[in-house]
Amino acid sequence: MIHSLFLINASGDIFLEKHWKSVVSRSVCDYFFEAQERASEAENVPPVIPTPHHYLLSVYRHKIFFVAVIQSEVPPLFVIEFLHRVVDTFQDYFGVCSEVIIKDNVVVVYEVLEEMLDNGFPLATESNILKELIKPPTILRTVVNTITGSTNVGDQLPTGQLSVVPWRRTGVKYTNNEAYFDVIEEIDAIIDKSGSTITAEIQGVIDACVKLTGMPDLTLSFMNPRLLDDVSFHPCVRFKRWESERILSFIPPDGNFRLLSYHVSAQNLVAIPVYVKHNISFRDSSSLGRFEITVGPKQTMGKTVEGVMVTSQMPKSVLNMTLTPSQGTHAFDPVTKLLSWDVGKINPQKLPSLKGTVSLQAGTSKPDENPTINLQFKIQQLAISGLKVNRLDMYGEKYKPFKGIKYMTKAGKFQVRT
């Protein structure tokens, strides 16, 4: 299936290559570079590029192109999903996934890749199995390794692959047994010029950090499971149980994982927690335009809106902007024409605003389009859909775990058209 993998950085250097079958010359990447040149931006490089003898499937993450070379028919999503899994694994191993980190840990990276695919077919992609095979580098371990000459490769052969619960290793031990669940909801919305909602939906995830001894069997139930319209589970969740009782029953993987992602149906009215008042106008006659935006809270259920960040892509003809914010800091990049305004907290008594003038290139006519405003924000302790976890029970182990649950609402792709 997957023949080879090339890692290409932003400047077009191939800094890592790995082959699972016969070696494919790196010159195959020339086709990729061609396509890259044709596409103006990195994200516009087509994920699938046919070449005379191979097909190049790529994903772009962390400013690195991961280019897989395949030779024959294979579902493209299979490869793409796998490549993303590779990136996730690197991130899991090294904390961040960047060119420098990969270069520094090239041996570990190589060993991990070797285990992930056999003859181009995924072999072990479950991070807990991989971590048993090849231990992730930590500062302590690096120090110890250099002194004692011991290794990152697990000397115990992993048993996880053989088990019915491949996502959990046996013999997990903790002194503090804890299970934390974060319910994070993101609002995707498009708000039109007049402030009415064109489309809004809520996408949520439950991320868990479970550090429990032994083989705990957890059940998590909701106060209002009906809210969840469409769900996708970590493989550990017993599907039948969900179908019949709407209860999440699972033997958790060890450590961090995404238990569930869900979608709250569009039929439910979505509360929009913030509004943006905007007045952006360009005049044909002069080369000056007016710019004024105000952000305010709308339906926040009494919670504070924090971490507000406004970004907007200005038209090409904008030369510069002279703005004064009532709070926070703002910046305008005259090259990319990107305006960003870090607002911070919204104080309902004194609404943050950003006012000023826009200077346009002389001689050009006014831009057709007003810029769209992208909004980011965070609301702690609130799940905007109203989803509530009812209880968490543990079976199969004796001790009493410490349980914690946190709610948070964030802006997803929150866009205001002007």
Next chain:
Amino acid sequence: MAASPAYGEEKGGSSSLGEPEYGHDPASGGIFSSDYKRHDDLKEMLDSNKDSLKLEAMKRIVAMIARGKNASDLFPAVVKNVACKNIEVKKLVYVYLVRYAEEQQDLALLSISTFQRGLKDPNQLIRASALRVLSSIRVPIIVPIMMLAIKEAASDMSPYVRKTAAHAIPKLYSLDSDQKDQLIEVIEKLLADKTTLVAGSVVMAFEEVCPERIDLIHKNYRKLCNLLIDVEEWGQVVIINMLTRYARTQFLSPNQNQESLLEENTEKAFYGSEEEDTKDAKAEAASMAKRKPYVMDPDHRLLLRNTKPLLQSRNAAVVMAVAQLYFHLAPKAEVGVIAKALVRLLRSHSEVQYVVLQNVATMSIKRRGMFEPYLKSFYIRSTDPTQIKILKLEVLTNLANETNISTILREFQTYIRSMDKDFVAATIQAIGRCATNIGKVRDTCLNGLVQLLSNRDELVVAESVVVIKKLLQMQPAQHSEIIKHMAKLTDNIQVPMARASILWLIGEYCEHVPKIAPDVLRKMAKSFTNEEDIVKLQVINLAAKLYLTNSKQSKLLTQYVLNLAKYDQNYDIRDRARFIRQLIVPTEKSGALNKYAKKLFLAQKPAPILESSFKDRDHFQLGSLSHLLNAKAVGYQELPDWPDEAPDPSVRNVEVPEWTKCTSREKRKEKVEKPFYSDSEGESGPTESADSEPESGSEENGSSSSSGSSSSGTEEEDEEEEEEDSGEQSEDKEEEEEEEEEEKRPKRKDKEGSHKAVLRTAGSPSEEEEEEGAKKSKKKALQGRKGRAETSSEASTSESSSSGSDSGSEAEAKQRKAPPSSKASSKEISLLDLDDFTPPPPQPIPSSSIISTSLVTDLEGLTLTDTSLTPTLLSPAFSAVKTYELLHRMAGEGLAVEYCFSRRPFPSDPHMVAVQIQISNNTDTEVKNLRVNEPKPLSGMRIQEFPEIEHLAPGDTATVVMGIDFCDSTQAANFQLCTHTRQFYVSIQPPVGELMAPVFMSENEFKKEQGKLMGMSEITEKLTLPEKCRSDHTIVQQVTSAANVGRVPCGASNEYRFAAKTVTSGSLVLITLERREGSSAQLTINSEKMVIGTMLVKDIIQALTQ
């Protein structure tokens, strides 16, 4: 080596080992030598005795490989370390070997013997990794060795090794495709494997080696469907894609005569996909009058049903695979379920979005209704990458219909003002398509587009012109105004395509604009020489048309244009001019065509149909690379058309060679079927342990290998076995010691010279090998005795040493003894064997379930006669005994414990529930002092421990009974299971039905008792009995299997009564099931214990309706 100078130079810069004085030497020879020298220190490190140095060297080498530098000249130095003890060094050597073996085939052979040794290792993971590396070395000479290794591994006990074997198959095939036939045999064997671990990999091998051998799938089809949910995600994708093709060849199209049904049934069918039976019945009834009804093959339904939950997978590839399966295989009415899942994927990374949107675009053309509810999910954000925007636009256009067009057009209006000009152009085209498809909005669209003509951006205008041209062609008469407007644009617009379009329009409809047309031609004639080719051609066209319609005004102009064209640089234009001049200008020479010139030029032209580029893509299997590229990719398997006549469905029936086998297989299958997800009680069956023994004929002489048969041994036999076992063990130890010595010897020799090792494997058998051979066969003999691999006869014939023949005879003796004991055991303990009569899992073979139910009732009769012995407490009214897992083999480090409720009274305390525990030792060491420790029961609960098991030999199984007083609650009893080394926390949770014991009473007594338990103590529930659960036998069987109750005779034929007493408190539990007309029924339970009553109602209904 041609490339190495270049590499060398590069290395000089980047590698810390570089020697600058050579790095700058322009002579290539110098660089070569520097290369040579540079690697010298690496070689030294590799040759040293210190592992840390070797490791450092290997790390540097791997880093070189990763950067794409050539490190092949280190091959001899590296390959020496293949037997290194340090595991990381070893792994890195493997990495190196796999990378360069192809280039250095001869040297690579040095390593083979190490892997061959690894293949025989007792540790399954080492066997697997040896096979993995061996098969990854692409050296054609070792093909026979690989073939042998694969064959051996395919019948390995460990499913992990078998999985590796499956992985190795495509590797060997790509190395030597002549091995196909042999490989197919291995694939066939592995396809029959029942473990989830193997399934995905072997299907992948099947797809790569012999995708055309669809006949291999028949027998495994149902198994694959049932295993699917527990296979790892990548395997799921491969299996689903393969099954899609399979289903297309084996089943009839579910949509062939549904058109007529669709109108009436859409709603119902859409929601009621679960209750297939009833729906199918309805559909049948409806279509009966019209034509031959379509009945979906149950196997077809099985596939659809078992793949549906996977739409919830977190893996986008799995979701897509299921979606395409539904699109290609499901009845139209059911395809809708995939839309939601696909829309969910749109939240993922942009690459995933890109692929999903391509597929959605194709689907939305065929099944527009499916995605209509999700229209807003395809709205475009300014932050989307352009390629995503354009695909979303495509989907929006496909979804447009009369009802939603106004909202879509409003969206489009905002898009047109976007800064992304490519996207704007695509939007204009999309508007054009909406206008052609939906007549209602054509005028609105046209007006909108005309307004765009005054846009400042030239690209926008040009695109609009092109689209307007197409639209106008549909109804030119009404739009002379627009044509006039466009004629004016020729002064400003510079985009050639747009200019050409305008000229064509004016030429085509010159009759509508008689005054303007010649004027345009005049202007164009002026600028002719500066125009683009495409425009020039249209100018000639316009001139010709005008000449034909209005020759008076345009004759001279036409002549002028034609003359200009005659001397044009482009030969196309010169040709065109010459051709047109001949055609339209009448001369004495001009032929017959002249008369038809007008007809030729001014014929009615069909309006172009604006259609999606995704229109015909669905002949490619969706989700495939070929579909994405809209071109057949290498290795693409065509999706076959539905057959007209369904092939024989019976090929998928799995025939059963003999009765005992069948039952054991059935049992296994059940186990396999519900490993993780299926049971809420967490019965995660050991999927792999179930068939770790090979299914050869020699199975019988293995008395203690599998868990099933052995436990039924009588005490007598047990004793004997123990004796024998201990004997074996001591022998084993000796054997091992010898073995160890044996192993040390070759290792020493390895160090002397690895060349010799190669000679040995390849060449004539030396003394040593003979010795080794003897050892091997001796070991084999032992194994044979244990029933693992070989038959004893083989062992004894190949044997020369005394101990060997000894073992052979011993084994034979045992073989003789085995049959009678097994017979005896089947009589002795009915409980476990009755297990075998469990009706098979719901769908697959309805016929066999009939047999088993009748057997069931026969046996029930038998037990009823037994009642005389125990008048009040009935010994178990027959029912299937379910086994539950107490300790999984993995969690228990080789110790597997299962329990079942034997439904016998616990002898020492009548208030206790007897729990039969079966412990099997799968480790290779003896387990001692197996006992229950520190029971920590909840308040009131009591546990009567089973007597300590002092020894449990490897591979042995022991069955014990313990009593638990659950206090009539379903709380779990927790305790520790201890061995001499470890302790395991386990818990037993009883189903409510096991908390009672059957009671015998007459009908009158029953009625009397029931009268006392009315009101609060009565729970009534209505239910619908499924078709297969309407016979008396089945109902009785289902109830008695759900709960340990006794049947009470009953006068009415449509009523069933059962009675039981809870074990601890002895409160009565009375069950009445009354059948009403049709399939409805009413279940009444009378019991003081309301909690038990409610739970029991639930359990029984579940048992009856599933």
